[in-house]
Amino acid sequence: MTEAQTTPVLSTSQPEDFFQLLKPRVMSLVVFTAATGLVVAPGSMNPFVAAIAILCIAVGAGAAGALNMALEGETDALMRRTRGRPVAAGRVRKNDAMAFGVVLSLFSVMLLGMNTNWLAAGLLALTIVYYAGFYTLLLKRRTPQNIVIGGAAGAFPPVIGWAAATGQAPWQAWLLFLIIFLWTPPHSWALALYSAGDYAKAGIPMMPVAKGARSTRLQILIYTLIFVPVAIAPAFTGMAGLIYGVVSVVGGLAFLGLALRLFRSRAGDEPDKAEAVGREAALYDVRAQAKPARDLFAFSILYLMALFSALLVEALSGLGV
Amino acid sequence: MIILSPEEVRARKRRNLWIALGLVAFIVLVFTTTVLRLQQNQADERALLESQANGAARVVK
Numbered sequence: 261m262t263e264a265q266t267t268p269v270l271s272t273s274q275p276e277d278f279f280q281l282l283k284p285r286v287m288s289l290v291v292f293t294a295a296t297g298l299v300v301a302p303g304s305m306n307p308f309v310a311a312i313a314i315l316c317i318a319v320g321a322g323a324a325g326a327l328n329m330a331l332e333g334e335t336d337a338l339m340r341r342t343r344g345r346p347v348a349a350g351r352v353r354k355n356d357a358m359a360f361g362v363v364l365s366l367f368s369v370m371l372l373g374m375n376t377n378w379l380a381a382g383l384l385a386l387t388i389v390y391y392a393g394f395y396t397l398l399l400k401r402r403t404p405q406n407i408v409i410g411g412a413a414g415a416f417p418p419v420i421g422w423a424a425a426t427g428q429a430p431w432q433a434w435l436l437f438l439i440i441f442l443w444t445p446p447h448s449w450a451l452a453l454y455s456a457g458d459y460a461k462a463g464i465p466m467m468p469v470a471k472g473a474r475s476t477r478l479q480i481l482i483y484t485l486i487f488v489p490v491a492i493a494p495a496f497t498g499m500a501g502l503i504y505g506v507v508s509v510v511g512g513l514a515f516l517g518l519a520l521r522l523f524r525s526r527a528g529d530e531p532d533k534a535e536a537v538g539r540e541a542a543l544y545d546v547r548a549q550a551k552p553a554r555d556l557f558a559f560s561i562l563y564l565m566a567l568f569s570a571l572l573v574e575a576l577s578g579l580g581v
Numbered sequence: 582m583i584i585l586s587p588e589e590v591r592a593r594k595r596r597n598l599w600i601a602l603g604l605v606a607f608i609v610l611v612f613t614t615t616v617l618r619l620q621q622n623q624a625d626e627r628a629l630l631e632s633q634a635n636g637a638a639r640v641v642k
Contacts, residue, residue, distance in 0.1 A: 271589075271596075272588050272592040273592060273596065278599075306617055309617055312610055367607060371611065374611070375610075375614045
């Protein structure tokens with residue numbers, strides 16, 4: 261009886277903790293890109309069917325996040341950015357998070373298949389397995405290219421949206437995939453440049469930890485040089501119109517400028533502020549030297565949102581091609 | 582005998598409530614999906630029959 265009073269017999273996890281397991285911020289980006297794929301795809305779709313499809317894709321992505329947190333609780337506890345997550349902080353038990361992720365995965369894939377078609381459901385299932393199984397379990401700790409290959413998981417939502425609307429995944433859908441896929445390395449490595457200490461502590465071979473800051477800055481620049489033309493491509497392939505063309509070119513040049521500035525900087529050359537002064541610091545409390553990395557990280561989010569917003573606006577207003 | 586703390590009981594109650602709401606939402610979504618798919622299939626079938634009837638009429642002419 262004494263033991264029952266000191267060690268909780270039942271979990272004291274709250275529903276909010278389970279909601280946090282779904283990585284709501286990542287989920288919002290998934291909803292946005294999936295909705296864009298669904299709206300940009302040719303043909304019309306019943307709005308209720310479309311809404312249920314988006315919900316399924318969002319829950320499926322959230323389920324993958326829950327599985328990721330269940331599998332990485334110990335690693336997350338070592339990093340400033342992730343130590344507050346429900347499993348890492350001990351608010352949700354690992355097995356509970358795992359069960360939550362598995363149940364939501366099954367429900368979301370099944371419902372998406374029933375609601376739209378089994379190509380979309382299969383792609384959603386593939387995304388969940390790719391992220392939670394392939395990326396989290398196999399890739400993340402084995403290679404500094406983890407984020408490059410793993411980035412595919414985050415790039416699937418527009419293809420799933422497109423497949424949900426049409427039952428097909430043509431090259432236009434894969435072009436949207438490619439935009440997010442090539443956007444991921446500069447975005448993630450810019451963040452890693454000013455939080456490399458965290459990754460090193462957790463034993464994750466992110467590029468700045470494994471190859472150093474200089475090599476990372478060069479690779480960011482190389483990926484940006486590949487990414488920007490691909491981001492502009494929809495404007496010249498009959499997939500998007502003038503608004504997208506202007507947004508992608510102007511934003512792409514700004515992206516390239518920031519990547520070049522980062523390459524010339526010394527961002528990531530020295531340990532971050534928290535380590536340097538031996539105290540806890542907020543994640544974005546970066547050295548002035550790391551500012552180019554933080555600026556590129558912030559702008560990359562803005563640019564991706566702008567690209568997909570432009571596609572969405574053109575498709576909804578009929579201004580696209 | 583296992584004695585649960587008031588905090589554990591409260592947390593369990595809240596979780597159970599949300600599981601119930603989630604299940605109800607899932608049932609509603611499955612029902613809605615079924616109705617929408619039935620409507621869509623009926624519309625497709627009607628369109629198919631009409632196109633077949635039009636084709637037959639053209640052959641007779």
